[in-house]
Every structure is written in C-alpha cells, then in structure tokens.
Amino acid sequence: MIDKRCESVAQAVADIPDGATVMIGGFGASGSPIELIHALIDHGARDLTVINNNTGNGEVGLAALIGNGQVRKMICSFPRSSQSRVFPELYKEGRIELELVPQGTLAERIRAAGAGIPAFFTPTTVGTVLAEGKEVREFDGRPYVMEPWLKADFALVKCEMADLVGNLTYNKTARNFAPLMCMAAATTIVQARKVVPPGDIDPEHVITPGIFVNRVVEVTDPVHEDVLIAAGRSYP
C-alpha cells in the first residue's frame, strides 16, 4: 500500500544537496513550513537558491536559513518587510543575490513549470525596468513580456491535512503558493498538521492531488513564525 510518510522532518530533508533549488511555501508568516525549514538548517545544505514570496522575518524560519549562510540566491517578489532584517543586511553587503519577480509572475512561472509550459506572455512589467532585456510580443495590439517557467529540485510546504497517498488540504490563506510549488518541484516534501488514511479526505475537497507530493511528515502542532518572533526566539 502506498504510504508517503517520513518518520521525521530530519529524515524528510536529509537528501537535499548543496546547490539545490528549493521552493518554500508561505506568504509572510502564513503557510511557512517552519519545522521543515529548521530541519534544513540542522541538515546544513549550503549554496541554495530559495524561491519564496518574501525573505523571512526575525531570526527564525526562512530568515534563519538565510542568516545561517545557506542561501546563495533568493527569488522573490517582496524581499523586505517590517520585521525582515537578515536579508537586507546581507544584500547590502553584497553577500546574497536577488532575483526580483512580480508576485503574479512568480506564481505563474511556478505554475507553468508544473504544467509543462516553458514560457508564457504576460502584461505585467510592460513599460517598466523589470521588462528590460526580455522578449516583448504583441497580441491583439497590446504588448506582452515573455517569462520562463521556474522549476525546483525540492519544495517544502505546509498543509492542514494529508492522506497517505499525498492528497492535501490547506487552512485559509496559508494555502497561497503551496499547491503551485507542489507541482513544480522534482521532489515535494509536505508537513501536515494531521496525516489520515486514504478516504478520510473527501475527493471533492482535495486541493493538491497526491501525484504532486512525494513525502509527507506529520507535525501535529506547528509553530507559527509570528508567535516565535513575539517570543523573541531565534534559530538554531
């Protein structure tokens, strides 16, 4: 019987090599797979390219991964926020690369990779500096910018419920990029608040079908980035 469970977050991320491209779900704090990120910090893979909407907050989760010197390059739409300090400091010192991608283009590039579409045309960035050097083509008399797909070796995401074959449901706005990243990564690793037998999730309610998921690890009481930051915590 198919059973995609891993015993621990450590086991789930153990084969992520140096130099890997890793998508990490979440929009700010909501949906951030903190336990998987902390396991990746413990594991120690370096020289990573990380894809996320932001660059983390405080000194936990994604910000801690960056602060630990494991990230060579960030691909994101909004690299600064009120509580992000780690990335801005490294960026100003020239110690980390940034590829800035508008949020909708970031989502669609990830979706396109999962859908097997190598590039698409979008009106977003037309007439701006972010379109410089990119192919522009007219459709129905309006210009559009070509954007390539965005793939990854691994995706780390958080969900609400997973069954043993990897079907997933999410909780509210914690969903955000996760279903797209599950599709776009060669290996998708999911932390679920609850893991259930096949059949316990109504097939009509499945958001991410299990075909996009490789590993599931149960984290029954996941910590939330905002709670850790409010408590003044840092990792490791």
Added chain:
Amino acid sequence: MSAGWTREQMAARAAQDIPDGSYVNLGIGIPELVAKFVPEGREFIYHTENGMLGMGPPPSEDERDLDLMNAGKKYVTALPGAAYFHHADSFSMIRGGHIDVCVLGTMQVAANGDIANWSTGAPGAIPAVGGAMDLVQGVKNIFVITEHTTKTGEPKLVERCTYPLTGPGVVSRIYTNLAVVDVGPGGFRVLELAPGVTFEEVEKQTGAPILPPE
C-alpha cells in the same frame, strides 16, 4: 481646521465612485480605509492577492486566526460567502481582468496615467515589487488615493514620473486631500474640489497642466 479632505474623507470620497457589487482590491495604507466607508445600500467584495475573496474587517483578539491574513500581512476575517484559492488563481483574477477596481497609494502619478509606486530607484535600496505591477496591468479601473504633495511639498501629480514606473498609462482617477482628479486623453482635470480649496491652489500644487472643473 485647514481646508481640504482628511485621509478618511479621501477614502470615503473614493468609495462613492465604486459601483454596487464590485470586486475590489485595496492597496496598503490610505486605500485600506476605503473599506470603512462603503456607501449605504452597496456591497463590495474584497479581494486580497494572497488568496481570498470576501475579506472582512480585522478580528478581535479571540477571533484571530494565524492562518488568515491579508496581503499587508495583517490579520483579517472571512465574511459569509468568502472563498480561498492559491496564488495562480488569485493573480488570474487580477491579470485576467476579473477585478473591477483597485485603489492604490502612490509616490508619483503622471498626466498620461503612468504610476510609480514601488521604488525610488535610489542606489543601494532593496527593490520590492509585490503584486503592484500585476494589479495596475490587470484590474479594470485603477484609482489612486494620495496626498496632493509629498511631506516636503513636492508635487505627486506630475508631468512625467521621475521614479521607476509600476505601469504606463493605467490610472483613471486620483483622490487627494485637495481634489478629485480625472486622468484622461487631455491629461489631468479637476472633477471636484475639496471644501475650502480653490482651483488655483490645486493648480499651484500640481506638477503638470491641470484643467478646471467643467
């Protein structure tokens, strides 16, 4: 009290121009205030680009759900009829022309409808664009709410933007502390003056030719 509109009054005035039943996306800052001034008898459905339609007001401490945030990363609530979806669906709503109105703040807006609200282009600044470029290209009507000038008195309504553009030729209407301004083929035109404000004052504080109310 000085002449002109407060931020709340600017937001309330903008809300008057949003038709009943509109799907609306509100930018961070003054635009968020629009939600407090929905005109009597109308209903707007709020979209937040991190994956929700039917966004409601901020929660009480007891109601707060750590997995329920808006694009400004503030905690919000879900109204009856709300829906959650992933980011590609959310930006399909934006880019696909399904959202009726987007209200944005800005650094500069030009007489040809260009908007610059994401970066000053200053060397060493960390660029951050978020969903701004998707919104201005995809949403049917782009409204701007802004003070008429910067804190140092520089015009924000200009002939041509000097900051890097978010999008060219996209803004249709501007709500400032001094006036409601239409952006059309002839450039800026005052639609309505705030109480106690003269057209000459607006003209003086605008960095481009501006037409008087018809």
